[in-house]
Amino acid sequence: MVNLLTVIGVGFLLGIRHATDPDHVIAVTTIVSRQRSIRHAGLIGILWGLGHTITILFVGAAIILFNLVIPPRIGLTMELTVGLMLILLGMLNLAGVTQWVTNRFMPAHSHGGVIHSHSHSHGEDVHAHIHGHNPEVHFHLEQKPEGPFSKALQRMGLYQLLRPLAVGIVHGLAGSAAVALLVLTTIRDPRWAIVYLLVFGVGTIGGMLLITMIIGAPFAYTGRRFAPFNCGLGVASGLISVAFGLFVTFQIGFVHGLFTANPHWTPH
Numbered sequence: 001m002v003n004l005l006t007v008i009g010v011g012f013l014l015g016i017r018h019a020t021d022p023d024h025v026i027a028v029t030t031i032v033s034r035q036r037s038i039r040h041a042g043l044i045g046i047l048w049g050l051g052h053t054i055t056i057l058f059v060g061a062a063i064i065l066f067n068l069v070i071p072p073r074i075g076l077t078m079e080l081t082v083g084l085m086l087i088l089l090g091m092l093n094l095a096g097v098t099q100w101v102t103n104r105f106m107p108a109h110s111h112g113g114v115i116h117s118h119s120h121s122h123g124e125d126v127h128a129h130i131h132g133h134n135p136e137v138h139f140h141l142e143q144k145p146e147g148p149f150s151k152a153l154q155r156m157g158l159y160q161l162l163r164p165l166a167v168g169i170v171h172g173l174a175g176s177a178a179v180a181l182l183v184l185t186t187i188r189d190p191r192w193a194i195v196y197l198l199v200f201g202v203g204t205i206g207g208m209l210l211i212t213m214i215i216g217a218p219f220a221y222t223g224r225r226f227a228p229f230n231c232g233l234g235v236a237s238g239l240i241s242v243a244f245g246l247f248v249t250f251q252i253g254f255v256h257g258l259f260t261a262n263p264h265w266t267p268h
Contacts, residue, residue, distance in 0.1 A: 007186055011196045015203020018175070019049070019211055023082055023248065026241050027167050028208065030089040032216045033237045034096060034160070036223040041216025044164045045208040051168025052175075052208075053201025059176035060183070060197045064190050070177050072265035076258040079174045079265075083252060085167060086245030093238035178267035 018024075028048055032041045062068055070078075179200060187193040222230035257263040 004187075004192060008192075008196055008199050011200045012203035015200040015205075016207035018179075018200070019204050019207030023086065023244065024048075024171055024208070025211060025215070026237075026244050027086060027089055027171065028164065028212050029215050029237045030093045030241045031160070031164050031167070032212050033093060033219050033234045035216055036220050038213050038216050038220050040160075041220070042209050042213045044160075044216075045210070045212030046205055047161060048164040048168035048171075048212070049201070049205030049208045051165040051170075052172040052204055053168075053198075055169050055172025056176050056179055056201055056204075057194070057197050059173065060180035061194050063177065063180040064184060064193050064197075070267075072263045073258065075177055075265040075267060076252050076256055076263050078177075080249060080252045080258060081170050082174045083245045083248030085170050086241045086248065088245075089167070090238045090241030090243075090245060093234060093241065096234065181267055 028044060031044055031048075035041050035044065063070075179197065183193045183196050187196055219230060219233060222233060253259040256265060
């Protein structure tokens with residue numbers, strides 16, 4: 001029992017360390033860079049960890065309970081999704097920065113007869129005002145959140161809440177085979193092996209919570225005080241994500257042979 005508890009404790013620590021993998025950190029950085037609150041950044045980390053844990057738990061349990069063997073081409077395809085996702089996240093981040101630059105230096109595109117909205121906060125309340133700048137289209141609507149959950153959606157948006165969850169699921173899909181195989185070499189009892197996966201996931205959630213709050217701090221600070229520098233950080237995170245995604249895609253596609261006739265894959 002002591003040895004089993006030791007193994008589970010090690011699983012928790014390995015889960016925390018797993019959260020620090022470069023592809024994980026780069027992915028959440030592109031999401032956190034759009035936030036202006038450390039608390040929201042921490043929520044992103046929790047959601048990423050939940051998505052990651054869901055996939056690790058279900059796919060890893062299937063491998064453990066049914067002795068599933070993942071063919072190399074399927075395993076490489078799962079890892080390829082991480083590279084493609086990093087490219088997509090980086091491009092979305094750069095697109096957001098492009099919109100900021102357009103609104104900042106070409107204000108003519110955001111005025112006139114175009115109807116648009118502004119959101120601002122009064123203490124804990126967030127208000128959305130929808131209007132146009134020409135008299136003939138001017139109207140004014142206020143939308144107030146009705147409860148804590150509605151406030152969270154108003155502040156972050158449903159897309160911002162679902163995106164880290166989906167990204168975590170993709171990352172978990174790519175790493176589930178390696179984690180499950182590691183468990184099989186150390187824990188023979190399938191029930192305790194699944195418990196290990198759950199503890200590993202909890203460690204990953206905790207590790208990513210700390211990482212996103214640390215990463216989110218400079219974005220939150222510069223977003224309120226140094227908008228141009230914050231924009232530069234957003235550009236950097238987007239470019240790094242695209243570059244690393246291209247590197248991962250090249251490694252999986254050509255070095256490991258997914259795009260060739262003889263793929264070779266070692267879960268890691």
